[in-house]
Amino acid sequence: MASDTTVKDDKSSMFEPISADNEDTGLTEVQSLCVNCEEQGTTKFLFIKIPFYKEIVISSFHCPNCLESNNEVQSAGSIQEKxxxxxxxxxxxxxxxxxxxxxxxxxxxxxxxxxxxxxxxxxxxxxxxxxxxxxxxxxxxxxxxxxxxxxxxxxxxxxxxxxxxxxxxxxxxxxxxxxxxxxxxxxxxxxxxxxxxxxxxxxxxKRSIDQNKTLGLAADDAETEPEKPEIDLPTAGGGLDLKNEVVSFETTCSSCDKPNTTNMKVVKIPHFKEVIIMATNCDNCGKRSNEVKSGTGFEPKGRKITLKVTDPKDLTRDVLKSETCSVEIPELEMVTGGNAISGKFTTVEGLLEDLKTMMIETNPFISGDSVTNDKLSKFVERLGKCIKATVPFTLILDDPNSNSFIQNLYSPEPDPNLSQLDYERTYEQNEELGLNDMKTENYS
Known part of the structure; x- marks a missing residue:
């Protein structure tokens, strides 16, 4: 089976960004047998970068003898965490x-x-x-x-x-x-x-062990999910004090299912509450992840935090975004759900950078020449101006569980650019948090 073109030397140069203006498409042609008439046909391979997939391979077969044709898309990128x-x-x-x-x-x-x-x-x-x-x-x-x-x-x-x-x-x-x-x-x-x-x-x-087997992430003889160790967290009444320590415990990688180590630290955010920061780095596949969890229980009300960003120093404010918190920038007509970006402790600038990365890397339709792609490209351009603080904008964090936070630069005095509103959660929000069926009294 001979190729009409030379395959490029490395993976980064092999995969071209998907674009109507890109003429160097990295097209590879090979002669292959037609399963219909058993004559020689041609299979063309196109190596394309689609941000959500990272890379994909599009193959197209055509037989000039019986006119049989088909096409296929295969992911060449990594499997996602969930x-x-x-x-x-x-x-x-x-x-x-x-x-x-x-x-x-x-x-x-x-x-x-x-x-x-x-x-x-x-x-x-x-x-x-x-x-x-x-x-x-x-x-x-x-x-x-x-x-x-x-x-x-x-x-x-x-x-x-x-x-x-x-x-x-x-x-x-x-x-x-x-x-x-x-x-x-x-x-x-x-x-x-x-x-x-x-x-x-x-x-x-989270994938089941059978799904990991199907994707090739777990051995065929794996039978049960690995047990997660129980961690004693600090309590107000005493017990182990973890506030000044980094605790490490064994976990398994969500991408390759190999054993690795997760580091955890309890951090007290001034004028807010305690949070638990967990970071994992897999030595086997290089997967890195970090999570921020609340160190307290469910709050009685939701909270909406509004920040008017008018100065570059506003970009340096600390931000805690929980997994249940949505992000909105009205000037860009942008709203993301809580799961779009995982919980994290960062800055306003860091949060905006994560939004930009999400739009570029997790959306396969941002490239190309369609109307939707043009809108997204313009949005990313406008978001870039917000990141550089060249235009004023409003950042809104809406967290039904009230576990998100934006730093008050004037603390303990009121911040003129920062406001917050507590509100009663809707039935749907309580349902998403699992509170409607939660019984904490008179149960056996």
Whole structure:
């Protein structure tokens, strides 16, 4: 099997940024056997950088003899720390044009039809919601002539189901598309980015041992989840004092499932509360992560903190953002959910840099020439001006659990640029925090 071009020397030069202006696409062609007619065809490989995937390989096969053709998308990037479930409400035909990056480990379901596309049935694709429906229809139609002659009753049932899929594809009938990807490398386009998409939600989860086996992150003979050691945290009444110590304990890496060490320290934030900072660095795969947890329980009310950034010194303010806290910048019409950026203790500038990184590296549709991509590129440019403090802006942290904090530069006096508002949580917010079903009195 000969290649018509020379593969580039290293991985960084092999993968080109996805762009309409990029002419050096790193296209590689190889001669390959057609499985349909067993003649020689051509497979073309395109090595592309999509920020969310880091890198992907797009392959396209074409046979000039029987005109057989197919294409495939494979991730060449790392598996994400957690799996993701993306739920998209398709309300009209324009939603069918949303682009979808589907990893080959992802399962797609349409609950209204009790329809599921398992990961083994289709390979990774870069398509649209309409394209996914059309591909499913084509797959069901493929064996219909055989079913008609051998199993007429099954043929009729599948014909009815195909008609339902066609209705979703060609009308404004509403339905729900759910993408469940243990690798975390699937994505559905947000046409309103950088604003929040009211029709789409994300939830993240820790992979099971079986899912890690499927992704090649755990040995085939692994049977149970590794036990996590219990850590005694400091209490107001006494016990072990960890406030001036860094505690290390053994954990397993979320990416490669190898043993590593997590360092933990309890930090008291002046005029706020205690927090627990945990940092992990995997020597095996190089994965680094850090987390900030509240050292106290659930607060009775939520809190919204508003900072008017008018001076470069405002960028140096300490910021604690919890996992439940959303971030909003009204001037940029930007809102992110709590899970978009993990809990962390940083500065205003550091938080903005993380937002910029999230927009560039975790959104596969920021590059290219579509309207959405243009909006996101302009947003990142405007965000860059905020990071340099060349324009005033407002930073809002909305935390239903009131575990987030922005430093008061005038403490203990009131800060003219900083305000906070405590509010009663909604039922939905309590549900997300798991408080509606929590019983703390009169239980046995």
């Amino acid at each position: 799996g993701v479930i993306i739920t998209c409400k398709v309300k009209n035909r324009s939603d069918l044009n949303r682009q979808v990056v589907r990893a080959d480990s992802a399962t797609i379901t349409i609950p209204e039809l009790q329809f599921e596309i398992p990961p083994a049935s289709q390979k990774g694709t870069l398509s649209t919601i309409e394209g996914i429906l059309q591909r499913a229809i084509d797959g069901l139609k493929q064996e219909q002539p055989i079913r008609k002659s051998l199993h007429p009753d099954v043929f009729e049932k599948i014909e009815v189901f195909i008609a339902k899929l066609e209705t979703l594809r060609t009308t404004d009938e509403e339905f729900t598309l759910v993408v469940d990807d243990p690798s975390g490398n699937s994505f559905v386009e947000n046409p309103f980015a950088p604003k929040e998409d009211p029709a789409m939600s994300f939830s993240y989860y």
